[in-house]
Amino acid sequence: MSDILVSERSEPGADGSGRPSGRLLEVDDLRVEFRTRDGVAKVINGVTYHVDAGETLAVLGESGSGKSVTAQTIMGILDTPPGFVTGGQVRFHGKDMLTMSAEERRRIRGEGIAMIFQDALSALNPVFTVGFQIAEQFRIRRGMSRSDAKKRSIEMLDLVKIPNAKGRFNAYPHQFSGGMRQRAMIAMSLALDPEVLIADEPTTALDVTVQAQIMDLLAELQRERQMGLILITHDLGVVADVADRIAVMYAGRIVEEADVHELYEKPGHPYTLGLLNSIPRIDEKGQQLRTIKGLPPSLLNIPSGCPFHPRCPMVQPVCREKVPPLLQLGGTRASACHFAEEVVNRD
Amino acid sequence: MTENILEVRDLVKHYPVTRGIVFKKTIGHVKAVDGVSFGLRQGETLGVVGESGCGKSTLARVLMNLEKPTAGSVLYKGQDIARLKGGELRRLRRQIQLVMQDPYTSLNPRMTVGDLIGEPFDIHPEVAPKASRRGKVQELLELVGLNPEHINRYPHQFSGGQRQRIGIARALALRPEIIVCDEPVSALDVSIQAQVMNLLEQLQGEFGLSYVFIAHDLSVVRHLSERVAVMYLGKIAEIGTEDEIYERPTHPYTQALLSAVPVPDPKVREQKAIIRLTGDVPSPVDPPSGCRFRTRCWKAQDVCATEPPVLEIRPGSDHPSACHFAEKREIVVTHEA
Structure with missing residues (x-):
């Protein structure tokens, strides 16, 4: 079943050779730390991933795994201080965005890469109408007249299937329901036709029926516009529904990257395996939930060696000493576990 | 079939919507719960699912006797809980306890874990004499999988999952018969959710607890519940056993x-x-x-x-x-x- 999907993938992961590689967006060995009163929290410790046009990459992780900080760094909206980029590159069309001028980055934001957030109510400005906030981009970035901008904005609201778009143009965010607000934010992020869309937990605050509507909408818009989509989430269900490829993050590292079918069928990292075993499934009865023992590590004090070793059921002495690199495993996947082969080939 | 330990009959809870400041005028009602009936049997878990705004949390508040129903009644072993007063009411409160959703705001940040879990004993001193309280609290901590030596720590020193365990320990302190869980795992990370769900199951087996388990996550509800009620806009749309709801809706x-x-x-x-x-x-x-x-x-x-x-x-x-x-x-x- 998985071979079909495998064949259409190009070789994964930038391994340092031959850049620029022609990829749309690449994060390469990114390192970010937060300098806080209590010490230095190493939030991102060498994250590498990429997304191509028309592809959906899901970045999966629990809170504190660094998935949102990576996205903020890509967008250039990381709070500095306390956050500092200490290494690595974020390349858009092969050009490193971290060394660009503020003006150059600004041009990419919105037109090149756009982002939607979890909580639409706090992401939208409460004192301006939804219409104004969308039209603003057309006026400032495209130099359109007020009336043209309004016309385009109404088209955008229509695109995201907001009923009575014309009438809603002058509504304020608080007059919208949760699902509507999320739609309005999607309209806003797509206004300048970006090549990459980063969606940070876009449906976490929504009810299941509305979640299904929003995920449908995102998938449809992505298909039409051939956008690269980075979906940041903790929900293994949503990921299984929409992703092409998955990167699993833990303690600021990518611990596994694989095609969606491969990952669910044969996870290559004990953490991924643990996650899959610990979620209740709606289509299973009398299921035994096998938990991952312990807690995610404090980023102020990441365990030596493999950061997952204190919680790992397969831990060996080597895990406490050596950080396992993210190594290729077969053609299309990679895992950062010393015993990745054993995990995949377990019975 | 065992008899119902809790019986809800035609329960209605409306909140007035008012206009004006000095001369308040009621212009309508939020019909949060609008005619709900069900029974909870001894030792079972009744799941209540629905989307936000369907009235499931209001239902929890009425079951806890934190709100008086507008109409209808909640009967605990045949007694109408809204009519109880004084000592009777206090005895009832021992039997029905609540676990709340947000482990960050439901614990007083200025109280130590020992005080938080021991507070029920201050209100119901007959359960544990003063001298034995510390020991009781440590027992409870151990029961929910926390280190009993952490009794003097404050909530901020614990992670979300651990705080939810503190909330569960506090609910268990008075050895209640019924625990109303209002979205107890929805604020937790995936790997921690399973730990807390397993803990709830284990405690149910140990103490014969009955749960009213309120959640929006249908997979979680299926995993824990024997019977399930689906709510929509203040009413029950469908109620039945787990199989009936999930396999033959x-x-x-x-x-x-x-x-x-x-x-x-x-x-x-x-x-x-x-x-x-x-x-x-x-x-x-x-x-x-x-x-x-x-x-x-x-x-x-x-x-x-x-x-x-x-x-x-x-x-x-x-x-x-x-x-x-x-x-x-x-x-x-x-x-x-």
């Missing part, structure tokens, strides 16, 4: 809800047909006439607008459903684990 709302739950398995995505509901949940201030779901229902007929469907067993189904056109439909393909 008859109410269109339940069917739509179940079909929208993402299954963590990419193989399922091609096979799955999501029933797409259009629009949003109507306002509980002014719910639709007749069947409340009719504005989003694909089966709606004229009768749905005029006649509110009764929650009853209809031919061709084995459990009560509040739909004029209740009909079995398989949504989730279940396999035994």
Whole structure:
């Protein structure tokens, strides 16, 4: 079943050779730390991933795994201080965005890469109408007249299937329901036709029926516009529904990257395996939930060696000493576990 | 069949909507819970699912006697809890306890864990004499999987999952018969959720607890509940055993809800047909006439607008459903684990 999907993938992961590689967006060995009163929290410790046009990459992780900080760094909206980029590159069309001028980055934001957030109510400005906030981009970035901008904005609201778009143009965010607000934010992020869309937990605050509507909408818009989509989430269900490829993050590292079918069928990292075993499934009865023992590590004090070793059921002495690199495993996947082969080939 | 330890009859809770400051005028009511009946049996878990605004948290508040019902009654072993006063009420409160959703705001940050879990003993001194309280608290900590030596720590020194365990220990302190859990795992990370769910199951077995388990996550509810009630806009749409609701749902709302739950398995995505509901949940201030779901229902007929469907067993189904056109439909393909 998985071979079909495998064949259409190009070789994964930038391994340092031959850049620029022609990829749309690449994060390469990114390192970010937060300098806080209590010490230095190493939030991102060498994250590498990429997304191509028309592809959906899901970045999966629990809170504190660094998935949102990576996205903020890509967008250039990381709070500095306390956050500092200490290494690595974020390349858009092969050009490193971290060394660009503020003006150059600004041009990419919105037109090149756009982002939607979890909580639409706090992401939208409460004192301006939804219409104004969308039209603003057309006026400032495209130099359109007020009336043209309004016309385009109404088209955008229509695109995201907001009923009575014309009438809603002058509504304020608080007059919208949760699902509507999320739609309005999607309209806003797509206004300048970006090549990459980063969606940070876009449906976490929504009810299941509305979640299904929003995920449908995102998938449809992505298909039409051939956008690269980075979906940041903790929900293994949503990921299984929409992703092409998955990167699993833990303690600021990518611990596994694989095609969606491969990952669910044969996870290559004990953490991924643990996650899959610990979620209740709606289509299973009398299921035994096998938990991952312990807690995610404090980023102020990441365990030596493999950061997952204190919680790992397969831990060996080597895990406490050596950080396992993210190594290729077969053609299309990679895992950062010393015993990745054993995990995949377990019975 | 054991008898019901808790019985809810035609429960109604309306909140007035007022206008004006000095001369307040009631201009309407938020019909948060609008005629809900069910029974909770000894030792069972009754799951209550529904989307935000369906009244499930208001239901929890009324069950806890934190709100007086507008109409209807909640009977604990035959006693109407809203009528109890003084000592009787205090004795009742020992028997029904609550675990709240947000482990960050439900614990007083200025109190140590020992004080938090021991506070119920201050209010009900007959449960544990002063001298034995510290020991009792440590026992409780151990019971929920926390280190008893951490008794002098403050909530901020614990993670979210550990705080939820503190909340559970506090609810258990008085050895209640019923625990109302209002979204107890929805604020927790995936790997921690399972730990807390397993803990709740284990405690139920140990103490014979009855749970009212309120949640929006249908997978979590299925995993923990023996019976499930599906709520929509203040009313129960369908109620039945876990099998009846998940394998043979008859109410269109339940069917739509179940079909929208993402299954963590990419193989399922091609096979799955999501029933797409259009629009949003109507306002509980002014719910639709007749069947409340009719504005989003694909089966709606004229009768749905005029006649509110009764929650009853209809031919061709084995459990009560509040739909004029209740009909079995398989949504989730279940396999035994």
